[in-house]
Amino acid sequence: MFEGLKKKIEEMRAHRPSPEAVKNAIAEGQIWKSIFRHGYPDTPRNRIMAVLSNVFLHLHPVKARHSGVKMSYTWCMGGLSFFLFLNLTVTGVLLMFYYRPTAEYAYYDIVALREAVPLGIMRELHRWGAHAMVITVWLHMFRVFMTGSYKPPREFNWVIGVVLLVLTLLLSFTGYLLPWDQLAMWAITVGTNMARATPFLGYEGPGASMLQVGGVKLVTGGSDIHFALLGGHFVSEATLLRFYVLHCVFIPLVAATLMAVHFWRVRKDGGISGPL
Amino acid sequence: MTSSRGGQYGSSFLLALALAFPAAAEAADWAGTASFSSAIITLGIAGFGLLALYVAYLTVRFLIGAWKESKAAQKEAAAHAAPVEKKDGKALLGAALGLGSLYAVMAMGILFIVSLFVLQGIGLSFTESLSQVLIAAGFAGFALLFLYIIYLLAAMLWNAVRPAKAAPAASEVAPAAAGLPAPTVTRRSFLSLLGWAWVAFTAASLGALSTVLRFFFPNVTFEPPLKFKAGFPDTYAFSATGMVDERYKDSHRCWIIRNTEGFYVLSTICTHLGCTPNWLLADQKFKCPCHGSGFYITGINFEGPAPRPLPRYNIILSDDGQLQIDEGIQYQYELGQWGLPGSFLDYKG
Numbered sequence: 001m002f003e004g005l006k007k008k009i010e011e012m013r014a015h016r017p018s019p020e021a022v023k024n025a026i027a028e029g030q031i032w033k034s035i036f037r038h039g040y041p042d043t044p045r046n047r048i049m050a051v052l053s054n055v056f057l058h059l060h061p062v063k064a065r066h067s068g069v070k071m072s073y074t075w076c077m078g079g080l081s082f083f084l085f086l087n088l089t090v091t092g093v094l095l096m097f098y099y100r101p102t103a104e105y106a107y108y109d110i111v112a113l114r115e116a117v118p119l120g121i122m123r124e125l126h127r128w129g130a131h132a133m134v135i136t137v138w139l140h141m142f143r144v145f146m147t148g149s150y151k152p153p154r155e156f157n158w159v160i161g162v163v164l165l166v167l168t169l170l171l172s173f174t175g176y177l178l179p180w181d182q183l184a185m186w187a188i189t190v191g192t193n194m195a196r197a198t199p200f201l202g203y204e205g206p207g208a209s210m211l212q213v214g215g216v217k218l219v220t221g222g223s224d225i226h227f228a229l230l231g232g233h234f235v236s237e238a239t240l241l242r243f244y245v246l247h248c249v250f251i252p253l254v255a256a257t258l259m260a261v262h263f264w265r266v267r268k269d270g271g272i273s274g275p276l
Numbered sequence: 277m278t279s280s281r282g283g284q285y286g287s288s289f290l291l292a293l294a295l296a297f298p299a300a301a302e303a304a305d306w307a308g309t310a311s312f313s314s315a316i317i318t319l320g321i322a323g324f325g326l327l328a329l330y331v332a333y334l335t336v337r338f339l340i341g342a343w344k345e346s347k348a349a350q351k352e353a354a355a356h357a358a359p360v361e362k363k364d365g366k367a368l369l370g371a372a373l374g375l376g377s378l379y380a381v382m383a384m385g386i387l388f389i390v391s392l393f394v395l396q397g398i399g400l401s402f403t404e405s406l407s408q409v410l411i412a413a414g415f416a417g418f419a420l421l422f423l424y425i426i427y428l429l430a431a432m433l434w435n436a437v438r439p440a441k442a443a444p445a446a447s448e449v450a451p452a453a454a455g456l457p458a459p460t461v462t463r464r465s466f467l468s469l470l471g472w473a474w475v476a477f478t479a480a481s482l483g484a485l486s487t488v489l490r491f492f493f494p495n496v497t498f499e500p501p502l503k504f505k506a507g508f509p510d511t512y513a514f515s516a517t518g519m520v521d522e523r524y525k526d527s528h529r530c531w532i533i534r535n536t537e538g539f540y541v542l543s544t545i546c547t548h549l550g551c552t553p554n555w556l557l558a559d560q561k562f563k564c565p566c567h568g569s570g571f572y573i574t575g576i577n578f579e580g581p582a583p584r585p586l587p588r589y590n591i592i593l594s595d596d597g598q599l600q601i602d603e604g605i606q607y608q609y610e611l612g613q614w615g616l617p618g619s620f621l622d623y624k625g
Contacts, residue, residue, distance in 0.1 A: 186566055190549040228492040232499055234529075234550075 059263040061271040068272030073147065077140035081168075082259065084133040091126040092248065099178070101244035103237040106180035130172055137168045149273040157265040160258055167255045174247035180240060188243070189235050192226060201225040320486045321410045324417070327479060332381045339374030346371065388413065414483075500528050506591075506599040509539065509623050518573050520555045530589055530603065531555065531562075533573060539621040541589040541601050542575045548582040562586070576609060585609040590618040 017025075026032055027040075038049035051057045067073050098117055099109045114120045141161065144150055150158035177188045200207040201224060208219040221233055231238030266272055388409055395405030461469070506524060513519045518535035525531060529552070531542045542562075544552045551566035561578075562571040569580030576585045590605035599621070607619035614620070 186551050189551060190566060193550045222497075223493060231492075231494065232497045234499075236499065238494075238497070 059260060059267065061267040063271070065271050065273075074273060075139060075143050077136050077143055081133055081136045081140055084129050084136060085255070085259070088126060088129050088133065089252065091122055091129065092252075094122055095126055096248060101178065101240050103180065103240060106178065106240060110179045110181075130175060134168060134172055137165055141165060144273070147273055154265075154269045157262060157269055160262050160265065164255060164258055164262060167251055167258070171247060171251050171255070174243040174251065177235075177240060177243045178247065185235055188239070192229055192235065192239075195226040195229055196224065198225050320483050321407075321414055323479065324414055324483070325410065327475075328381075332378075335374055335377040335381065339371060339378060342370035342374055384413075502603040504528060504601055505594065505596075506532060506601050508598055509534075509593070510625060512539070514625065517560070520557075520573065522555065524601075525552075528601070528603065530601065532591075532599070532601070534623075536624065537620075538623040539591050539599065540619065541591045543587045543589060543603075543606070545586075546582060547577065547584050547586060548580070588614060588619050591621045592618060593621060593623070 037053045039046045041047045041050040048062050051060065051062050061068075095113065098113055100106065110123065113123045144158070144161065173188075173191060176191075177184045196202040196204040198205045200211065201219065202208060203217075203219045203221050203224040203226070205219075208224070209217070211218040221227065227233065229239075229242070230236070231242045391409045391412070392402075392405050395408055504524075512521055512532065512534045514534035514536060516536050518533045521532040521534065523532070525544055529544045531544060533540055533542060546553050546564045546566065546569055548564065548567055548569050551564050553562040553564040553569065553571065556563050560573060562573075562575075564570070564580065564582070567581050569577060569582035571577050571582070571586055574585075575588060577583075585608075587609075588607040590602040590607070592600050592602075594600040605618065607613035607616055
């Protein structure tokens with residue numbers, strides 16, 4: 001009854017291409033070759049090419065030291081910091097779909113993110129991830145210090161790392177205002193009041209009173225760094241918007257750029273930590 | 277909706293001048309106020325002006341050089357009795373170009389001064405009109421640059437699409453005689469051009485940067501005015517020790533306190549780190565929730581980390597009988613200013 005069909009199946013089985021042939025057909029097709037410029041990573045050369053010809057992987061060392069993959073040595077704190085940064089970027093972008101940085105809506109949007117939006121844990125992920133990132137960044141710095149990994153030729157990467165630490169703290173600080181509750185308002189009031197005491201740039205800072213000619217002060221409450229930071233004389237809606245833009249766009253862009261440099265330098269300065 | 281910055285460009289230009297001439301600073305009357313940012317911008321514009329002056333100087337020097345060259349060429353021609361038309365022609369061309377540039381600079385200068393007078397004629401002060409003209413000159417420079425770039429692009433396009441009319445003419449010339457055209461841009465002049473391009477790029481970048489800096493200082497802040505009417509004095513309750521009125525606490529950050537002698541106004545900004553203390557009626561004190569600073573009803577600090585008393589604001593009785601408060605004028609206890617008129621309004625209801 002199914003003779004014809006059976007015969008056809010037999011025929012197809014006899015002529016079926018081997019898995020090897022399918023693999024080769026794909027790997028030698030134009031699509032594959034346009035993306036991957038090297039063969040299977042089965043030789044040392046191809047393994048190196050796999051890393052070098054990938055924009056993300058090429059920031060990494062081609063080879064890692066044995067000590068570089070020892071958890072007891074690195075604590076994996078740099079990797080964890082980066083993981084948390086990625087996590088914060090994803091959750092942060094998701095939060096941006098609901099959050100409006102205005103005095104009228106900001107607080108209620110934060111409440112709604114917890115009460116009315118599915119996956120109300122999203123904001124908590126962002127918040128706890130931020131706390132965790134500050135901790136891992138500090139621990140990373142501590143580890144790098146304890147293993148002496150700041151020594152030549154890694155001095156410059158230490159400096160970039162310090163800038164990244166400051167950017168992490170600034171991200172934390174700017175994000176602090178966004179819930180727009182009493183804690184946020186007064187914490188930012190207290191924190192930004194320090195800017196008034198910046199040397200020369202803050203109107204209560206040392207040297208600011210020297211910047212005057214004929215009795216006209218150059219640095220006043222309306223022209224100092226504190227004013228530029230807040231967009232006014234005190235924490236207001238203008239401040240909320242400024243901090244929102246700094247938090248969501250400016251500082252992450254700068255941080256991501258410096259991170260790329262940081263990782264690249266790890267590779268160029270002799271791989272992950274360890275003696276040279 | 278206050279703190280307009282009108283006229284600050286002008287006064288800061290005076291400042292920029294005064295930085296160069298301290299004596300002028302003494303002589304000048306500093307009526308306006310200037311901010312750091314507008315001073316930066318003014319200095320940037322002044323930099324452009326200096327650059328223009330330098331270009332004018334170069335033009336004049338070039339002109340003199342061309343003139344000397346043509347003189348020398350004439351002398352040489354007289355000495356050797358040989359025609360040196362080519363060199364002479366070059367010098368003449370240079371002279372023409374130089375004269376043209378000089379005239380252009382002079383015309384711009386005249387335009388500049390005329391606009392200055394015109395602007396003063398419509399009621400702007402000298403400093404204001406000066407700054408306006410300088411800004412306009414900057415914009416005009418940018419516009420000229422823009423037009424020049426468009427011209428270059430158009431010329432390039434025209435050269436690209438026009439029919440090869442020169443081709444048969446070139447074939448008529450003997451190959452040996454044709455050779456390479458004399459280079460209009462030599463290695464040396466290219467490096468000089470590169471230098472100028474670099475200077476221009478740096479100037480433009482600095483100008484753009486100062487503009488971006490200025491961007492962060494809005495001309496208007498949507499904050500409540502520092503000077504406001506606070507209603508009629510009889511609407512305030514009072515007692516021998518004083519009653520604290522909080523009706524302007526949220527909007528204007530001040531407490532109005534009335535006792536049997538009269539009124540005074542206290543700032544609600546804690547002198548420690550700027551939080552707002554609460555008035556605790558039962559304890560008769562202002563208590564800051566942030567770090568625990570305490571103030572008596574007079575404003576004097578007595579507990580917590582606050583380093584000094586709360587400042588008082590100016591309060592007077594205005595002509596219409598209302599209280600008028602000016603937060604732009606502060607009286608600090610530690611400076612002995614609480615006895616000054618305006619720090620306390622004598623009013624016995």
